[in-house]
Every structure is written in C-alpha cells, then in structure tokens.
Amino acid sequence: MSHWAADTVFLAATNFLTGTLGFFYRLVLSKHLGSEGMGVYQQALAFFSTAITVITAGIPLSISKLVAENHTKNASKNANILVSAFVLTTVFSLFAAAFLIGLSHILHLRLLLIILPASIFVGYSSVMKGYFFGIENTAPVRWSNISESVFRVLLGSFIVSTNMLVQFEEKTRGAVSALTMGEFISLSLLFMFFTRSADVYRLYKKTITLKHIKEILAIAIPISLSQIINSVSLSVEALLVPKGLVISGLSSLEALATYGKTTGMALPLLF
Numbered sequence: 001m002s003h004w005a006a007d008t009v010f011l012a013a014t015n016f017l018t019g020t021l022g023f024f025y026r027l028v029l030s031k032h033l034g035s036e037g038m039g040v041y042q043q044a045l046a047f048f049s050t051a052i053t054v055i056t057a058g059i060p061l062s063i064s065k066l067v068a069e070n071h072t073k074n075a076s077k078n079a080n081i082l083v084s085a086f087v088l089t090t091v092f093s094l095f096a097a098a099f100l101i102g103l104s105h106i107l108h109l110r111l112l113l114i115i116l117p118a119s120i121f122v123g124y125s126s127v128m129k130g131y132f133f134g135i136e137n138t139a140p141v142r143w144s145n146i147s148e149s150v151f152r153v154l155l156g157s158f159i160v161s162t163n164m165l166v167q168f169e170e171k172t173r174g175a176v177s178a179l180t181m182g183e184f185i186s187l188s189l190l191f192m193f194f195t196r197s198a199d200v201y202r203l204y205k206k207t208i209t210l211k212h213i214k215e216i217l218a219i220a221i222p223i224s225l226s227q228i229i230n231s232v233s234l235s236v237e238a239l240l241v242p243k244g245l246v247i248s249g250l251s252s253l254e255a256l257a258t259y260g261k262t263t264g265m266a267l268p269l270l271f
Contacts, residue, residue: 007138014142018149025153029175030265032160036253037168037175039242039260044111044176046238047103048119051096053231055123058220059085060130065219067134077212082131084212089123096120107239114176121183128190132197140193144186152182 030038063085070077096119104112129141156178160171238259245255 007136010142011138014145018145021149021153025156026264028153028157029160033171033175033260034168035257035260035265037172037260038264039256039258040109040111040169040172041175042260042263043107043109043238043242043256044115044172046234047100047112048115048179050231050235051100051116051119052122053224053227054096054099055089055092055119056126056224057088057092058222058224058227059088059216060126060133061223062216062219063127063130064133066215067131068136071135080209080212081216082127084208085127085130085216086124087208088213088216089127093120093123096123111173111176114173114180118180118183121180121187125183125187125190128194131194132190135197137197140190140197143193144189147189148182148186151185152178155181 029041033041063081066081067078070081097116100112100116100119104110125144129144132138132140156175159174159178242252242255242259245258246252250258
C-alpha cells in the first residue's frame with residue numbers, strides 16, 4: 001500500500017472513530033442535559049462554528065497547498081508563509097472574539113465566553129494541520145483529533161453525570177468547558193509535533209510581507225465564502241428559531257427545549 005493510500009485509510013478510520021465517539025457523546029449529553037440544556041448547548045455550538053469559520057477562513061487548505069509547493073525547494077519561503085498565517089489567524093481571532101463577546105452580552109449567554117478560547121485554539125491548530133498536510137505527514141493530525149475527541153468525551157461525560165451539578169445551566173457550562181479543554185489538548189499535541197517538524201525553519205529569517213499574505217488569502221477567500229455563508233446561516237437559525245417559537249406562544253424554556261430536541265437530539269440521528 002502506498003504512503004498516500006495508507007494516510008487516506010488512517011484518516012478515514014480516525015474520522016469514523018471520532019464520529020462514533022461524538023454520536024455516543026450526544027446520547028450522554030441528551031440524557032443528562034435534557035432538552036433545555038441541549039437547546040442552549042446547540043446555540044453555543046452554532047455561534048462557535050461561525051467563530052471558527054471567521055478565524056480559519058480557508059487558511060488550512062491554502063497553507064497545505066503553499067507548503068507542499070515549497071517544501072523541498074524553498075524552506076525559507078515556507079517559514080515566512082507560516083509566520084504570516086499565524087499573524088492572519090491572530091487578526092481573525094480578534095474579529096471572532098468581538099463577535100462572541102458581543103453575542104454573550106446581547107443574549108446573556110456566558111457560555112460563549114467559555115467557548116471563546118476553544119475557537120482560538122482551533123484557529124492555531126488549523127494552521128499547523130495545514131502544514132502537516134502540506135508535508136504529507138498526517139500522523140500528528142490523526143493523533144490530535146483522537147486525543148481531542150477522547151478527552152472531550154471522557155471529561156464532558158464525567159462533568160454532566162456528576163451529582164455535584166444540578167441545574168442544566170451548570171451542566172451545559174461543564175460540557176462547553178470540556179470542549180474547550182479538548183481543543184487545548186489538541187493544540188498542545190499539535191504544537192509538540194510542530195516544533196519538532198518545523199525546527200529547520202529556525203535557521204531562516206522570518207518576515208511578514210504583503211506578498212505572502214496575498215498568496216494565502218488568494219486561495220483562502222474563494223474557499224471560505226461558502227463556509228462563511230453556511231456557518232452564518234446556522235447562527236441566524238440559532239437566534240431566530242427559539243425567538244420564533246416564543247412568538248408562537250411557547251415560553252422561553254419550552255422554545256429552548258424544542259430547539260434542543262430538534263437540533264441536538266433528532267437531527268444528529270439523521271446526519
């Protein structure tokens with residue numbers, strides 16, 4: 001079996017494993033959070049998805065392409081591209097942070113402040129994942145994905161099932177905290193692999209130029225447009241559906257419960 005074919009099989013197996021863990025984790029959350037808690041959790045995930053899209057904005061694929069093109073012939077350029085990508089991610093993270101902080105005040109949803117670091121962790125992780133895909137070394141990506149899923153599921157299941165937390169709001173905050181910690185574990189593991197793999201780039205002077213930023217954005221922007229539209233539609237749905245249910249005559253908790261049953265319990269069984 002060729003190296004490319006083996007990587008494809010391993011990545012598919014990793015995605016299957018993490019998807020299976022995620023499915024059973026949903027069952028645990030549904031049991032312990034209840035429909036109201038799942039409604040709040042799903043709202044937070046919708047806004048989290050939008051924040052991630054804003055931060056990553058197609059950067060992983062552009063990094064993968066550019067790194068692959070220069071991996072064997074121009075390591076100096078790769079060093080500059082990576083630095084530029086991290087700077088872009090930092091800038092986009094500021095916009096995502098403003099988005100989540102603003103929503104947390106408008107909706108009185110403190111969960112978004114807990115999930116904010118996770119979105120930033122995902123942003124930096126995506127740059128390193130793009131790098132590893134570019135050099136055709138997917139092992140760090142696989143291990144980081146598995147570690148994140150296992151840690152999130154174990155910690156989240158423990159938190160939501162403990163008798164110390166009674167209110168669904170407390171358990172929901174615990175589940176979101178587990179998500180944030182899982183992304184931190186993933187970032188830490190990727191960083192460990194990255195510092196070893198990219199150690200050669202320390203030999204080169206690193207500069208951030210408009211040329212490198214344009215190269216990254218030229219690939220990232222066309223790719224990210226559809227992703228941004230889809231993620232924004234999820235956030236709009238998370239805002240409007242519960243409010244529409246309240247207008248139809250349901251109480252706020254009943255509206256959240258209905259939204260949670262639909263998006264957190266029913267739809268995951270179909271997709």
